[in-house]
């Protein structure tokens with residue numbers, strides 16, 4: 001809190017927020033929810049004690065009326081005011097922030113039949129894949145296509161994936177997955193500030209989680225993958241095989257174990273001092289009364305900060321550790337909105353992100369009628385790769401496939417799956433019988449060949465640079481970045497460039513940059529640059 005310029009003694013309550021002034025003036029509505037009856041004001045509330053420019057955080061006592069207003073710090077007060085203990089004479093009505101709206105019950109299961117394995121009698125197989133996320137299923141499908149036996153373990157293999165995935169269309173079309181997109185925007189926009197918008201002529205899409213998962217599961221069923229509904233909790237290694245023990249008592253022996261359990265994996269070993277950054281975001285799929293965005297453009301990044309005009313402590317925090325809005329307008333009244341910290345270290349507070357989002361939506365006049373889904377997004381970015389090689393092979397979010405400068409992973413995991421599968425089939429599917437250490441080394445090297453490790457160092461340099469930029473620096477950076485030749489900025493975001501192409505990109509970026517941005521690069525980048533060069537040299541040795 002102190003880091004964000006917020007006084008320590010000010011404790012924002014986890015409660016309903018009522019704007020004192022501003023854009024947002026929802027009509028009076030009464031709604032019964034699980035937590036009681038909420039009443040919304042028909043006009044903006046005038047504060048009763050002279051704090052009229054302030055947001056008023058209010059505590060609801062369950063009857064829909066305020067008893068205890070709590071005030072944020074003022075724009076013009078240098079001293080910190082303690083929250084008033086006086087009970088105001090006028091009782092205000094509670095406005096229901098979208099943060100208090102809970103999405104409906106959890107998502108359904110995908111309706112299809114799988115081959116269920118029997119783990120009670122120590123099943124034997126070639127490859128055991130832990131996790132049925134995008135990474136695990138795509139690998140299971142590809143490996144099994146060559147006749148290698150695969151068992152995939154997940155607590156709920158048919159559950160609908162929880163995250164909302166966005167991708168560039170040109171990442172999905174070469175994979176033959178265009179029909180797994182449920183909404184395509186021909187253009188994307190980047191709003192740098194109130195004056196400057198960049199339109200990106202590159203179609204962007206929202207992935208249909210159901211269609212993609214169904215497609216991968218169908219492939220797995222056709223190829224004879226066995227599924228186990230369980231949670232892996234321990235992996236024991238022998239010389240040429242590994243034993244996976246699950247929480248339901250089942251055990252599966254395989255020549256190879258692939259861990260695709262996502263970021264929280266307990267099975268993957270990383271070097272000490274991983275030193276990664278974090279992307280953190282709060283997203284909602286919401287039914288709204290309306291929104292100001294064009295339906296043919298998704299908003300990749302909205303860096304405007306005018307919504308914090310009346311909230312200086314939020315503005316100051318945002319100036320130093322900026323967040324942006326990512327928005328997918330799906331219809332006039334349906335939108336996916338996500339307030340995002342591109343990368344921070346240490347991680348930016350989730351509460352701070354939510355407060356900024358409340359202020360932003362209020363300023364944009366977006367009145368949320370219903371939250372259909374919400375997501376907390378925490379993505380470890382950059383940092384050191386897992387130890388290579390090790391007995392368990394990583395795949396997806398836990399294997400360093402997250403783009404260190406953007407946090408995107410899905411398209412990369414899907415693109416890497418066939419490469420990894422070829423290498424696995426080459427070792428296990430032939431008569432060469434490559435097993436044990438040799439097997440692990442080969443597959444890790446297929447996942448992370450030397451050139452890709454060096455490219456990743458460059459992306460991590462990108463992340464380290466972003467970590468050093470404040471709001472103005474970030475705006476200047478993206479101003480120059482999206483002016484690059486599309487081949488370069490597309491290739492950078494989609495991990496398609498070689499190291500020499502990335503070097504060329506850097507020169508062009510420097511050439512495109514404004515003078516203040518060049519100064520940023522010269523003053524803030526030398527240390528990350530040295531680190532990158534040192535790591536590349538170490539990789540080459």
Ligand SMILES: Cc1cc2nc3c(=O)[nH]c(=O)nc-3n(C[C@H](O)[C@H](O)[C@H](O)COP(=O)(O)OP(=O)(O)OC[C@H]3O[C@@H](n4cnc5c(N)ncnc54)[C@H](O)[C@@H]3O)c2cc1C
Nearest residue numbers: 131133134135154165166232261262377396397408409410
């Ligand atoms: C909220 C959110 C939004 C994101 N949005 C995007 C985006 O728009 N675009 C993008 O490219 N990337 C996005 N990412 C990043 C990344 O693509 C996702 O995290 C992606 O889901 C990673 O895929 P995965 O298969 O590696 O892991 P996961 O999707 O996390 O799947 C892991 C699977 O393993 C299972 N599992 C966990 N533990 C065990 C165990 N012990 N035994 C067996 N199974 C286990 C889980 O149940 C789960 O099914 C997002 C991430 C988050 C968190």
